[in-house]
Amino acid sequence: MRGISKHFGGLQALKDVDLTLHAGELLAIVGDNGAGKSTLIKVLTGVYPPDGGSISLDGQPVRVPSRRASIDLGIDAVYQNLALVDYLTAPENVYLGNEIKRSVLGITVLDNRGMRKNAAEVLNERLGVALGNIDQMTFNLSGGQRQAVAIARALIQQKVRILILDEPTAALGPEEARRTLEVVQRLKGKDMGIIMISHQLEHVFELADRIMVMRRGRLAGVRTVAQTTRQEILGLIVGSISDYEADGGRSGASAPVAS
Ligand SMILES: Nc1ncnc2c1ncn2[C@@H]1O[C@H](COP(=O)(O)OP(=O)(O)OP(=O)(O)O)[C@@H](O)[C@H]1O
Numbered sequence: 001m002r003g004i005s006k007h008f009g010g011l012q013a014l015k016d017v018d019l020t021l022h023a024g025e026l027l028a029i030v031g032d033n034g035a036g037k038s039t040l041i042k043v044l045t046g047v048y049p050p051d052g053g054s055i056s057l058d059g060q061p062v063r064v065p066s067r068r069a070s071i072d073l074g075i076d077a078v079y080q081n082l083a084l085v086d087y088l089t090a091p092e093n094v095y096l097g098n099e100i101k102r103s104v105l106g107i108t109v110l111d112n113r114g115m116r117k118n119a120a121e122v123l124n125e126r127l128g129v130a131l132g133n134i135d136q137m138t139f140n141l142s143g144g145q146r147q148a149v150a151i152a153r154a155l156i157q158q159k160v161r162i163l164i165l166d167e168p169t170a171a172l173g174p175e176e177a178r179r180t181l182e183v184v185q186r187l188k189g190k191d192m193g194i195i196m197i198s199h200q201l202e203h204v205f206e207l208a209d210r211i212m213v214m215r216r217g218r219l220a221g222v223r224t225v226a227q228t229t230r231q232e233i234l235g236l237i238v239g240s241i242s243d244y245e246a247d248g249g250r251s252g253a254s255a256p257v258a259s
């Protein structure tokens, strides 16, 4: 994403933001409440049209006018508030809106057995999450299990190349958060690029390859995890360190860094 801007009425939610994601890496986006993190990924997933800027994939310019368009490009997001239906089972949630159908004597019916089998496979093998009884209603599942169902839902879309997780551990207790981090860890390192928004720096430092810091709708800086510290990231978040003159990095500002 290059030079992305977005305003809501008089509020400049994003100003000239760049985002680069490499295949196979996990990029964390951090920043204070209202910094523009969710808005940026909503632009990437076709929820909001940007006012300006461009998006390219494999060096080719792409347009993302709708959620559908982003999914067709292989970009899918699991949002902060998980859109799971409580009174459906995990496989039904995983395939909601993408049901597998088959033909029986010329009549199209839902392939429930196929969906159940595939959903169980993704959950158990790819994500390493056991649900116990896969046919139970989703409202019986724990927060971490629900998060896994939501991730499985994104993964069954043909060829997910970019998976976006918006605060995957925010609503979870420590143990469930830990399990969800393990799920994300398992997904890492294949061709898929992962973008994870998080307020929890310990999780970010554990999982991310690079960290992108946003502040007041702008990019405050990008750092490789191996070459930064919590101190520096916190400084970028609160604005005591800034890579960009325009962000007003007066106190302790470092020289502009191209990253
Ligand atoms: N649909 C909308 N209409 C109006 N203003 C919006 C809308 N969506 C976001 N905003 C505003 O844009 C700014 C950025 O919001 P955004 O949700 O991107 O922040 P965030 O970094 O994800 O914050 P948080 O960490 O709290 O989730 C905020 O000031 C927010 O109030």
Ligand SMILES: [Mg+2]
Pocket (backbone or CB within 6 Å): 037, 038, 039, 080, 166
């Ligand atoms: Mg948000």
